[in-house]
Amino acid sequence: MSGQEDADDRRASVVVIGAGQAGLSAGYHLRRRGFTGALDEDASDRTFVVLDAGPAPGGAWQHRWESLRMSTVNGIFDLPDFPKPPIDPEEASRDAVPRYFAAFEERAALPILRPVSVASVSRADADPGGALLVDSSAGRWRARAIVNATGTWNNPVLPRYPGRERFRGRQLHTRDYAGAEEFAGLRVAVVGGGISALQQLEEISRVATTFWYTRREPVFRDGSFRPEVEGREVIARVTADVEAGNPTGSVVSYTGLARLPYVLAAQERGALRRRPMFAAMEPAGLRESDGAFTPVDAILWATGFKADLAHLDPLGLRNDRGGIEMRGTRVAHEPRVHLVGFGPSQSTVGANRAGRAAARELARLLDAGSAPERETGPRPTPPTSSSGPSERRTSP
């Protein structure tokens, strides 16, 4: 890959990669700090563009399974300065949230190009102030900095177990779960101890015989989880990990599991009898760790997701433990790269805050030496409850 400038290269001060909650928040706050769309006719000397691989607004929400309703999500924080309109709690989150994101994109007039997938980000040269090359399905962008907001959905975790290829039943990951009905009457192993695992276990146990496997004994959290108290403690622990450059664990490894209604329902049905991980997979079922055999028809790997960062590999951000050392949203050793929706900001509220923090720091970085910048751009007006879906699709 050559850093030579090509006549077709496009330029932006900041390229935001991904338009889920984190990327939208970053874009919104860049706008408010006076950045203009890189393709605008009246572009200023501080420009940005958002490249999003998704086919439409909504980030990962457009791909969530149908039965994940607004009443069963953990709670979706409002996008910045843009309250959600009233939403039927029984509406599928994969419909309601993308509609809300689309309205936000429209009001905030964000310069989003989609579908555009970023394949790699590299340095044009060794100069620490030089360009970053963002190579995408729509050509190359030269940027002074990037905000990476690519989430986790495209990087599902699929642990390897002996005999995996020999198992004759169906195997799927949370990502591919479409609903419990397709498992009616079957024997289903659900693997994983996170929120998605428990939600899907509960649903499937209504229509099928289930077996629940986790690597470690799940930790249930009794008592409250107040964002301002327990929430802050969790964020502090994840922050300490990323500042030390440690790879972070799953969300529940920090938060524990709440005894929410679906957990209680699964418990009442007897579906929460946890088994330690099986030793091997055989053509017709699972060889348990004690040598017993359990016949199963399907295995649902509800084993979570990891940050989707492979396109940043050319930057060599990871240390020898596989972690990325961070300071806030900035990569400790590469101030031109911010990761939002990563580590402590892996939630909708965290994504909002991280987008804002990244925009603030990048404005400073790019403006070093001039007067401190202020938030100048307009606030989008909140939608009314009657505002219907208003989808802004931009193509490269």
Ligand SMILES: Cc1cc2nc3c(=O)[nH]c(=O)nc-3n(C[C@H](O)[C@H](O)[C@H](O)COP(=O)(O)OP(=O)(O)OC[C@H]3O[C@@H](n4cnc5c(N)ncnc54)[C@H](O)[C@@H]3O)c2cc1C
């Ligand atoms: C099943 C599940 C349920 C959850 N429920 C909740 C909840 O109820 N409440 C909560 O606060 N959090 C929840 N979370 C966590 C939450 O979804 C995230 O923290 C937040 O919504 C993610 O936003 P994001 O912007 O980081 O990523 P995403 O929403 O995943 O958006 C990433 C975007 O980047 C794009 N992208 C990816 N790779 C590239 C690339 N190479 N080039 C260009 N674009 C790319 C994708 O197409 C996508 O549009 C849940 C997570 C999961 C997995």
